[in-house]
Amino acid sequence: xxxxxxxxxxxxxxxxxxxxxxxxxxxxxxxxxxxxxxxxxxxxxxxxxxxxxxxxxxxxxxxxxxxxxxxxxxxxxxxxxxxxxxxxxxxxxxxxxxxxxxxxxxxxxxxxxxxxxxxxxxxxxxxxxxxxxxxxxxxxxxxxxxxxxxxxxxxxxxxxxxxxxxxxxxxxxxxxxxxxxxxxxxxxxxxxxxxxxxxxxxxxxxxxxxxxxxxxxxxxxxxxxxxxxxxxxxxxxxxxxxxxxxxxxxxxxxxxxxxxxxxxxxxxxxxxxxxxxxxxxxxxxxxxxxxxxxxxxxxxxxxxxxxxxxxxxxxxxxxxxxxxxxxxx
Amino acid sequence: xxxxxxxxxxxxxxxxxxxxxxxxxxxxxxxxxxxxxxxxxxxxxxxxxxxxxxxxxxxxxxxxxxxxxxxxxxxxxxxxxxxxxxxxxxxxxxxxxxxxxxxxxxxxxxxxxxxxxxxxxxxxxxxxxxxxxxxxxxxxxxxxxxxxxxxxxxxxxxxxxxxxxxxxxxxxxxxxxxxxxxxxxxxxxxxxxxxxxxxxxxxxxxxxxxxxxxxxxxxxxxxxxxxxxxxxxxxxxxxxxxxxxxxxxxxxxxxxxxxxxxxxxxxxxxxxxxxxxxxxxxxxxxxxxxxxxxxxxxxxxxxxxxxxxxxxxxxxxxxxxxxxxxxxx
DNA sequence: GTGAAAGCGCTAACAA
DNA sequence: TTGTTAGCGCTTTCAC
Numbered sequence: 001x002x003x004x005x006x007x008x009x010x011x012x013x014x015x016x017x018x019x020x021x022x023x024x025x026x027x028x029x030x031x032x033x034x035x036x037x038x039x040x041x042x043x044x045x046x047x048x049x050x051x052x053x054x055x056x057x058x059x060x061x062x063x064x065x066x067x068x069x070x071x072x073x074x075x076x077x078x079x080x081x082x083x084x085x086x087x088x089x090x091x092x093x094x095x096x097x098x099x100x101x102x103x104x105x106x107x108x109x110x111x112x113x114x115x116x117x118x119x120x121x122x123x124x125x126x127x128x129x130x131x132x133x134x135x136x137x138x139x140x141x142x143x144x145x146x147x148x149x150x151x152x153x154x155x156x157x158x159x160x161x162x163x164x165x166x167x168x169x170x171x172x173x174x175x176x177x178x179x180x181x182x183x184x185x186x187x188x189x190x191x192x193x194x195x196x197x198x199x200x201x202x203x204x205x206x207x208x209x210x211x212x213x214x215x216x217x218x219x220x221x222x223x224x225x226x227x228x229x230x231x232x233x234x235x236x237x238x239x240x241x242x243x244x245x246x247x248x249x250x251x252x253x254x255x256x257x258x259x260x261x262x263x264x265x266x267x268x269x270x271x272x273x274x275x276x277x278x279x280x281x282x283x284x285x286x287x288x289x290x291x292x293x294x295x296x297x298x299x300x301x302x303x304x305x306x307x308x309x310x311x312x313x314x315x316x317x318x319x320x321x322x323x324x325x326x327x328x329x
Numbered sequence: 330x331x332x333x334x335x336x337x338x339x340x341x342x343x344x345x346x347x348x349x350x351x352x353x354x355x356x357x358x359x360x361x362x363x364x365x366x367x368x369x370x371x372x373x374x375x376x377x378x379x380x381x382x383x384x385x386x387x388x389x390x391x392x393x394x395x396x397x398x399x400x401x402x403x404x405x406x407x408x409x410x411x412x413x414x415x416x417x418x419x420x421x422x423x424x425x426x427x428x429x430x431x432x433x434x435x436x437x438x439x440x441x442x443x444x445x446x447x448x449x450x451x452x453x454x455x456x457x458x459x460x461x462x463x464x465x466x467x468x469x470x471x472x473x474x475x476x477x478x479x480x481x482x483x484x485x486x487x488x489x490x491x492x493x494x495x496x497x498x499x500x501x502x503x504x505x506x507x508x509x510x511x512x513x514x515x516x517x518x519x520x521x522x523x524x525x526x527x528x529x530x531x532x533x534x535x536x537x538x539x540x541x542x543x544x545x546x547x548x549x550x551x552x553x554x555x556x557x558x559x560x561x562x563x564x565x566x567x568x569x570x571x572x573x574x575x576x577x578x579x580x581x582x583x584x585x586x587x588x589x590x591x592x593x594x595x596x597x598x599x600x601x602x603x604x605x606x607x608x609x610x611x612x613x614x615x616x617x618x619x620x621x622x623x624x625x626x627x628x629x630x631x632x633x634x635x636x637x638x639x640x641x642x643x644x645x646x647x648x649x650x651x652x653x654x655x656x657x658x
Numbered sequence: 659g660t661g662a663a664a665g666c667g668c669t670a671a672c673a674a
Numbered sequence: 675t676t677g678t679t680a681g682c683g684c685t686t687t688c689a690c
Contacts, residue, residue: 002683013661018685027659049442050388051683054379054666061443070408072606075399082425091439093422096411110420113378114390222610251610258612277401281551281580283587283612331667342677347669356675380667383682 001045010039021047053115062304063111063119064094065104065133072276073246073293074122077143080297081120088305090117099124108133118304123147125189125220139307141300141314157307157314159300163273166289166321167198168205170243170271173287175206177269177329179241182208185228185253186245188217195245195273220245225252233260233268240268247272247279247288254282254328270328273321284327292319330374339368350376382444391633392440392448393423394433394462401605402575402622403451406472409626410449417634419446428453437462447633452476454518454549468636470629470643486636486643488629492602495618495650496527497534499572499600502616504535506598506658508570511537514557514582515574517546524574524602549574554581562589562597569597576601576608576617583611583657599657602650613656621648 003021007014012032019025020036039045053059062085066074082092093114095107101124111119118139125145134140134156141157167186174182184199196217203210213235216228225244229252232239242257244250250272254264262268264284272279275290299317306312332350336343341361348354349365368374382388391414395403411421422443424436430453440448447468454474463469463485470486496515503511513528525546532539542564545557554573558581561568571586573579579601583593591597593613601608604619628646635641 003685004683014684015661015663015686016659019660022685024686029659032659046438046442048383048444048683050379050383050444051666052685054377054383054668054682055684055686057666059379068408069398070404070606072401072404075401075404079397079399079425091422091424091443093420095420096408109375113375114420115377115379254612255610277399278607278610281584281607281611283584332669333667343668344670344677344679345675348676351669353670358675361675377667380682381669383667383684384669386682 001043003045003047006036006039006043006045009043010036012036057115058117058308059115060089061091061093061114061116062301063114063116064092064121065097065107065111065119066094066122067099067124068096069094070096072248072278073274076277076293077122077297080294080299081301082297084298084301085305088301088309090301090305097124099126101126105132112136112138117308120300120304125187139304139314141304143296143300155314157300157303158316159296159303159319160317161291161296161319161321164194164198164201166273166291167195167243167245168202169198169321169323170273170289171199171202172206173323173329174241174243174269174271175202175208177241177265179269180208181214181236181239182241182243183214183216183228183232183236183239184243184245185216185225185232185249186243187220187224187249199243214239220248222248222252222255225249225254226256227252229253229256230260233257233262242268242270244270244272247274247276247286250279250286250288250328251282254286258283265328275322275324279324279326282328287326287329288324289321290324291321295319330372332374332376335365335368335372335374338372339365341365386444387446387637388444389418390420390422390443390445391630392443392445393421393450394426394436394440394448395423395451396428396453397425398423399425401577401607402603405606405622406451406626409623409628410630411626413627413630414634417630417638419630419634426453428455430455434461441465441467446637449629449633454516468633468643470633472625472629484643486629486632487645488625488632488648489646490620490625490648490650493523493527493530495602495620496524496572496574497531498527498650498652499602499618500528500531501535502652502658503570503572503598503600504531504537506570506594508598509537510543510565510568511570511572512543512545512557512561512565512568513572513574514545514554514561514578515572516549516553516578528572543568549577551577551581551584554578554583555585556581558582558585559589562586562591571597571599573599573601576603576605576615579615579617579657580607580611583615587612594657604651604653608653608655611657616655616658617653618650619653620650624648 003014007017097104122143143159146158146160186195218224272288275288279286279288332343336346426433451472472488475487475489515524547553601617604617608615608617
């Protein structure tokens with residue numbers, strides 16, 4: 001069913017049909033309007049948004065570029081984006097970049113060729129094609145993993161939580177809970193190792209000595225947590241606190257601790273970051289610094305759409321983490 | 330950058346440019362071809378696939394309709410679909426229907442209006458608008474949650490694992506591991522309660538009596554597992570096996586068991602279905618009937634694309650579950 | 659109030 | 675070997 005057929009059946013011109021389906025029908029007589037509406041309803045006509053997009057130069061689609069939907073950090077964000085977008089009449093298409101900078105630009109090109117109106121971008125952890133992706137004229141908001149130079153870049157929005165500060169607060173939490181020998185398990189490559197720096201700064205504030213054998217940096221995976229916890233505990237059996245760069249790492253650490261027969265939280269306290277869905281269900285349930293992922297997704301989408309629709313400027317939107325007390329601290 | 334500009338800069342007609350970017354350039358001289366390629370590369374020209382789609386009547390996009398990407402069962406499937414699709418030059422756009430039949434048809438209309446070439450559909454658990462979605466001419470493959478009548482419908486493909494059989498096997502597993510008082514925790518509304526029927530049939534085979542107070546059916550959530558385990562154990566403290574309709578339920582059950590201070594697997598054995606990512610990380614790690622989710626996604630995408638590209642018929646593709654022995658059985 | 663016509667960027671006959 | 679042209683379904687002036 002096309003606009004042409006609707007027009008023919010309703011006995012009007014396609015221009016008229018176009019006007020009524022788009023609500024630009026002030027100058028259409030009630031009778032005609034009704035006639036068109038009836039045909040549209042009867043045949044369940046749905047305007048072809050590809051054709052419309054070609055004509056209007058906007059697709060009402062926003063593109064999402066993210067490393068891997070399989071990573072439990074992302075689904076909530078995507079839902080937040082999608083829900084907010086749908087509410088405002090936008091659709092969403094997303095691409096997994098697989099944490100691969102080359103795929104990142106491929107995906108970007110794909111989205112461009114689909115004429116998305118803007119993108120929401122979470123870069124890969126590997127050296128990224130950021131410049132290729134963010135340099136262009138397509139409105140973009142960077143979500144999480146914001147980099148130092150992005151912040152200078154007035155051309156794109158940013159939505160994130162300050163992870164260095166989160167890590168700082170997490171370390172403080174452990175100290176306040178009585179830990180004196182706090183180890184840090186995180187990824188080697190988070191943007192400029194922000195998290196690790198948060199840990200360091202907390203140590204300074206606390207006047208605790210820094211010893212690199214208390215630190216294990218590799219990836220944002222359970223495996224890192226597992227190996228890290230084992231390694232640290234082997235050198236330092238007296239370790240009584242583990243700040244983990246994310247919940248995945250914390251989960252791995254919990255597993256190692258259980259094998260090592262350390263009581264959590266009595267002997268060792270553990271804190272994660274992210275509050276992923278499953279941090280509720282570890283044993284014991286994980287205490288963590290929650291990121292408001294769903295809300296961040298919503299915020300990114302709203303910012304982008306406000307920009308697209310009303311020309312509101314893109315801006316920087318920093319969320320606070322929220323401490324979720326469960327049973328590992 | 331449009332094809333027109335490329336043509337102007339290269340000093341050829343747009344038809345020529347079109348031919349070379351589409352590889353239909355047997356009849357183009359090497360010199361011209363090179364000239365065009367150079368311009369394309371220099372200006373990083375990317376063909377507008379919206380315009381192309383409008384013309385060719387195909388978008389090289391496949392649509393995915395699923396209940397909720399936030400449900401840990403889906404991300405793997407989506408990845409499987411996306412990877413297989415990308416490999417063959419297709420993109421993917423997905424919509425969360427939120428398990429809401431109305432949204433289901435909205436999403437369907439959205440995808441149609443985007444001219445997707447076909448869809449992969451996982452229906453909502455609520456009474457679904459299946460007919461509206463599967464009746465139309467758009468090629469479709471139903472993934473998981475296949476219903477009895479779908480199977481008669483020659484017009485769509487099906488990819489699933491036989492959950493009744495899975496549940497049957499899971500129950501048998503528990504019996505073989507020494508359980509005699511096996512309870513069933515599942516969702517009330519899985520398509521025709523297939524899982525529950527699998528449990529029943531296993532009981533029959535085993536000549537075990539059926540007692541409905543050993544059964545708790547509600548939703549596919551941890552909460553159901555938690556409440557179910559508590560309810561069953563209260564009536565029947567001697568329960569020594571829990572077959573769970575999915576891993577989420579099993580995880581909730583594990584939590585209840587831990588609160589009840591039942592030793593798993595010594596006193597009570599637990600088995601789940603799905604092998605979601607986190608079933609690895611429960612305490613103890615969950616034994617479960619794995620569904621090859623990633624592979625199922627790939628299979629659905631391949632089937633659909635084979636149909637689209639070569640007219641191969643859509644078919645029914647039944648996968649086997651695979652028992653993953655961990656530490657709860 | 660309504661419709662004719664141009665054109666969005668591209669492909670595919672067909673003509674030259 | 676290359677270019678001209680019609681048209682995909684739609685929106686949007688502008689004329690009637």
